[in-house]
Amino acid sequence: MTGDTKELMTPMMQKVVANFGEMGSRWGINRTVGQIYALLVLSDVPLNADQIGEALCISRSNVSMGLKELGSWQLLSTVHYPGDRKDYFNAPEDIWQIARTLVAERRKREIDPTLSVLRDALMQTPQDERDVYAQKRIHQMHDLMEQLTQVSEEFNQLSTEQLTRLLKLGAGLGKVLDFKGKLTGKS
Amino acid sequence: MTGDTKELMTPMMQKVVANFGEMGSRWGINRTVGQIYALLVLSDVPLNADQIGEALCISRSNVSMGLKELGSWQLLSTVHYPGDRKDYFNAPEDIWQIARTLVAERRKREIDPTLSVLRDALMQTPQDERDVYAQKRIHQMHDLMEQLTQVSEEFNQLSTEQLTRLLKLGAGLGKVLDFKGKLTGKS
DNA sequence: TCCAATTTTCAGTAATTACTGAAAATACTA
DNA sequence: TAGTATTTTCAGTAATTACTGAAAATTGGA
Structure with a gap:
């Protein structure tokens, strides 16, 4: 429904996302969750779970777990587009x-x-x-x-x-x- | 050489030590290391590796690993007693x-x-x-x-x-x- | 109501991290 | 120097944590 993600992450984004995954595991947050959040912070547009999974090469269910955790931390907001049932997630501006x-x-x-x-x-x-x-x-x-x-x-x-x-x-x-x-x- | 440790930890100490172990694992420090350090902070007298291992029910080698890690964080000082070759560890006063x-x-x-x-x-x-x-x-x-x-x-x-x-x-x-x-x- | 799209859950498995005992290394004494 | 006490290392194993696919639950529309 909404346009495809092309290469998903630029090399610059990849490096920063990887680093935040690493950081996450040192701070008792799991690597995947750290990566998901870094991706959402860096991404201009809100992303749905499939896009996140594809960008980070993790399963759809793992993305769901991660988003659930981030949600419980009050760190996400969701957006919807007309004609598309999927949830799109993003991080606060500030x-x-x-x-x-x-x-x-x-x-x-x-x-x-x-x-x-x-x-x-x-x-x-x-x-x-x-x-x-x-x-x-x-x-x-x-x-x-x-x-x-x-x-x-x-x-x-x-x-x-x-x-x-x-x-x-x-x-x-x-x-x-x-x-x-x-x-x-x-x- | 130096007197024995009796019951090693009072119930009060046990609870606090256990909690710091728990905390440690949430902050990317392993549980054992957290417990060792809490024990050293709470202990009036410096302790040697055997005493630590016995108090926390962990192997002598694991204590050694933990102390090594704490040492690399600059969080320990050691003391020696005449006629006793063992290292005795404690945490800073302040x-x-x-x-x-x-x-x-x-x-x-x-x-x-x-x-x-x-x-x-x-x-x-x-x-x-x-x-x-x-x-x-x-x-x-x-x-x-x-x-x-x-x-x-x-x-x-x-x-x-x-x-x-x-x-x-x-x-x-x-x-x-x-x-x-x-x-x-x-x- | 049923159907299709999407999300969530969860049992099983993979990957990671922590722990142990035995052996090696080190430090001290005589 | 040899002999002994003590500490450290490390390969193997145990325990924990993360991840997956399949199935169940939920959501929104007709």
């Missing part, structure tokens, strides 16, 4: 929005449960000297993770424009910090 | 230092190579309209990753004390940003 979603999902799935385990451990009564030390360490880890979580939440609430501005401060972060310290009178 | 090391190593191994692939792609001459769009996206991804990298570098250069202070700003990040915006006169 690359920062993608990053925000990734951070938020990852936190929800991995950091939050760990924080909960750490909190449980902190509620318990130490059984011996070893537990006393362990709790000290658990407390440190808990605080660290909670603080980083809070910062990431802050980041996620900034608009893309604000974020860009913040990041452009670059080497100025330490200075802003010192300044703020003086401002509020905190040491 | 939990923020551990985080800094993790961030730095991860960047070196995964982000930097990806940035390099993206830069290569940007140097190429687009072959057709699809490449033009792909390059636009690659450019966005490149900038995003480079900016995040720079921020993480900034973070890593702050002292633990500065970092703690910064993170305590918490909900104030957006405000600091706006303030700095006014200060420098940038929109």
